[in-house]
Amino acid sequence: MISSQLIVVYLLFLLTASAEVSYASNDELPVVRNIRELNQDGETIPGISHITVAGALSHGFKEIEVWLETVAPGGHTPVHRHDCEEIFVVVKGSGTLYLASTTGSEFPGSPKEFPFSTNSTFHVPQNDAHQVWNTNRFEDLQYFVVISRPPMNLFVYEDWLTPHSAAVPVFPVMWDAKHYKSSSSASSDEL
Numbered sequence: 001m002i003s004s005q006l007i008v009v010y011l012l013f014l015l016t017a018s019a020e021v022s023y024a025s026n027d028e029l030p031v032v033r034n035i036r037e038l039n040q041d042g043e044t045i046p047g048i049s050h051i052t053v054a055g056a057l058s059h060g061f062k063e064i065e066v067w068l069e070t071v072a073p074g075g076h077t078p079v080h081r082h083d084c085e086e087i088f089v090v091v092k093g094s095g096t097l098y099l100a101s102t103t104g105s106e107f108p109g110s111p112k113e114f115p116f117s118t119n120s121t122f123h124v125p126q127n128d129a130h131q132v133w134n135t136n137r138f139e140d141l142q143y144f145v146v147i148s149r150p151p152m153n154l155f156v157y158e159d160w161l162t163p164h165s166a167a168v169p170v171f172p173v174m175w176d177a178k179h180y181k182s183s184s185s186a187s188s189d190e191l
């Protein structure tokens with residue numbers, strides 16, 4: 001769970017950035033790359049190691065983005081939603097997807113539980129609140145994530161009873177922050 005203090009600090013950082021997105025260029029990107037040699041973003045969420053395999057702000061892709069994440073035993077994403085489509089492909093371990101519809105109530109409420117394991121694939125409907133847990137006490141959980149229309153606009157809930165309207169917007173997401181260029185910093189780069 002992202003602490004509220006972390007989110008406040010992050011929001012203060014965002015206040016200095018404009019909403020204009022500056023994509024990287026993938027002109028120089030090798031066609032074939034080895035995922036073992038990709039930049040590790042490390043533990044951007046406690047218990048979750050993140051690698052952007054192919055991203056918008058990091059590599060210049062416009063329509064889709066691919067991540068590889070490894071979740072330690074007991075680790076989990078925050079409860080969150082986003083308006084992009086999201087598909088998971090589980091390559092190792094096991095866990096549970098918690099999923100609540102965003103329509104019809106002020107807050108997510110009790111989520112449905114969907115257990116999954118190695119070779120499972122699952123998707124998250126657009127804007128539905130969800131959370132992924134590694135419920136295995138002994139083994140890492142590892143999965144690829146594919147999202148549409150990057151970069152992701154994330155909304156983070158304190159818990160399942162947080163009103164949808166009180167979910168905290170996070171943009172850029174934590175691993176995109178170092179690639180994010182506001183219009184003001186882009187123009188200063190040109191000097």
Ligand code: ZN
Nearest residue numbers: 080082086124
């Ligand atoms: Zn998600």
